[in-house]
Structures are given as structure tokens and as C-alpha cells.
Amino acid sequence: MRMIVLVGTLATALATTVSVPEAAADHLRGYWKLDEAPAAAANDSSTGMHNGTPNNVIQSLSGKSGNALEFGAKSQVLVPNSPELEPEQITVEAWVKAETPGISSPFGYIVAKGANDCHYASYGLYTVAKGDVAFYVGSGGAFYRSQIADSKDVWDGEWHHLTGTYDGDVVRLCLDGVEMGEGIAPLPRPPSGIEYGLTTSNDLFIGHFNGQGGGACTGGWSDQMPVIIDEVKIWDVPKNCGEGCAGRKHKHCWLRWWK
Numbered sequence: 001m002r003m004i005v006l007v008g009t010l011a012t013a014l015a016t017t018v019s020v021p022e023a024a025a026d027h028l029r030g031y032w033k034l035d036e037a038p039a040a041a042a043n044d045s046s047t048g049m050h051n052g053t054p055n056n057v058i059q060s061l062s063g064k065s066g067n068a069l070e071f072g073a074k075s076q077v078l079v080p081n082s083p084e085l086e087p088e089q090i091t092v093e094a095w096v097k098a099e100t101p102g103i104s105s106p107f108g109y110i111v112a113k114g115a116n117d118c119h120y121a122s123y124g125l126y127t128v129a130k131g132d133v134a135f136y137v138g139s140g141g142a143f144y145r146s147q148i149a150d151s152k153d154v155w156d157g158e159w160h161h162l163t164g165t166y167d168g169d170v171v172r173l174c175l176d177g178v179e180m181g182e183g184i185a186p187l188p189r190p191p192s193g194i195e196y197g198l199t200t201s202n203d204l205f206i207g208h209f210n211g212q213g214g215g216a217c218t219g220g221w222s223d224q225m226p227v228i229i230d231e232v233k234i235w236d237v238p239k240n241c242g243e244g245c246a247g248r249k250h251k252h253c254w255l256r257w258w259k
Helices: 002-025 251-255
Strands: 028-032 053-054 058-059 067-071 076-079 090-097 108-115 123-127 133-139 144-145 158-168 170-173 201-207 226-233
Touching: 028 158, 067 201, 067 251, 090 108, 090 123, 108 226, 123 158, 133 158, 133 170
Parallel strands: none
Antiparallel strands: 028 226, 053 076, 058 067, 067 226, 076 201, 090 158, 090 226, 108 123, 108 201, 123 133, 133 144, 158 170
């Protein structure tokens, strides 16, 4: 009889484990696998059907999962504006890979929503000076940036998982399951939530920032040293650092998964 109870308990636990991803999928607003070959489309694998159009990208056959896209100068995937990509709380995920990518200005974008001229987006996952990576939220006419991930920990020729989150209070960045600056410095607090409905554009960009003809804003990635981007996801909840970095061989990944 005791054996029967144990089996029943195990079955219940397994059923619970299976149901968690299904519930989490309800919060997935966009998921671009970037697998399509040739690189003539960038379809949304979530229920939102926010399909994008690649411009000036190169197909990479060695993505983190399946294929990926290689972004050089003026390379982008443009996803038309949708209110579903404008949640009050947010998580933006992407896998990236490069050997010291070339940046023709201080900024190279991975994901951005909307544009206020070339000044800032509603939210952006991007590189700052010297290739360091950060996530920011536009709010009240300014932007509020997370703590940074050091360039040498991101651009080393290996795949790395980036997660930017905003929970309605603070802005965070995680690299391979580790929150940047945790316990070191105060986190930025946007005063009025995420600012949507920007002046220049409200489209979503993967790669080059600003969709005016594919490149009104200067700078971005370099054709000589491009960056590979894969598995871009947008959620309407702030996920913790460990969620999404499964498969990484980083000691913090699994610790944070159970946090």
C-alpha cells in the first residue's frame, strides 16, 4: 500500500511540473525563434502573431536553438506596433553571441520598443560604452538603466543569456542567471512606469534601433564584427534571473531557478 501512495504522489508531482510552463505561456507576449531560412521572415511563435520583417540580416546556421540571425550595420527585424508588446511589467530575453562585436557608436541594440527620435526607446536591451550591456525603461522623458554586465563576460565568442526586467518598481538585468549589481547599489526606479506612445515610432526592433527606412539613427553593430541574436522573448511579468537560463553551466543558474 505504501508503494501505491508513493507512485500516486510522484504522478501528482509530475502533473504539477508539466502544468507550470503552460501557465507561464499565458504571459508570453512575443517569441521570435529567428529560425526561418532564408532570412525573409521572423515569425512570432507565441499566440500574439507579431511577425517581423528582417532587413539586411544574415542567416546563421548555428543558433542557440536551430538557426539565428547575424546583425551588422543597419541590420534589424522590424515588428509592427502592437499594444500587446506594451505591458506595464515586463521581461525581455535574448541569447547573444559575438567575439568583441564592433559598435560604430556607443550603442548597439539587441531589442527596443519604439523610439523618441534617436534618444531612447520605451524599453531597450542594449550595449553602452565599451560594449557593456544594460536594460532600460523610458519614463517621464528620460530613461532609467539597470546595472551593467561587463563586456568581457558577454562578448567572448560563447552564447550568453540576457534578461531585462521591470516589475513596476525597479529595473534589473541578469546575465546567465545572475542579477547584475545585486546588493551593491540602489536599483533605478522609473517615476511613472514605462512610457509608451513615443514621438518617432512605436514598432519593436530586434537589432538596429529606429525603423525610419531601416536606419535613421546612426551607430549600431558593425558589418566587420557582427553580433548573433537568437530566441528573443517578451513577457508581461517580471521573471526571476534563473528562469530562462536552463542549460547554462553557471553555478548560479540552478540556485536562482529555485529562488
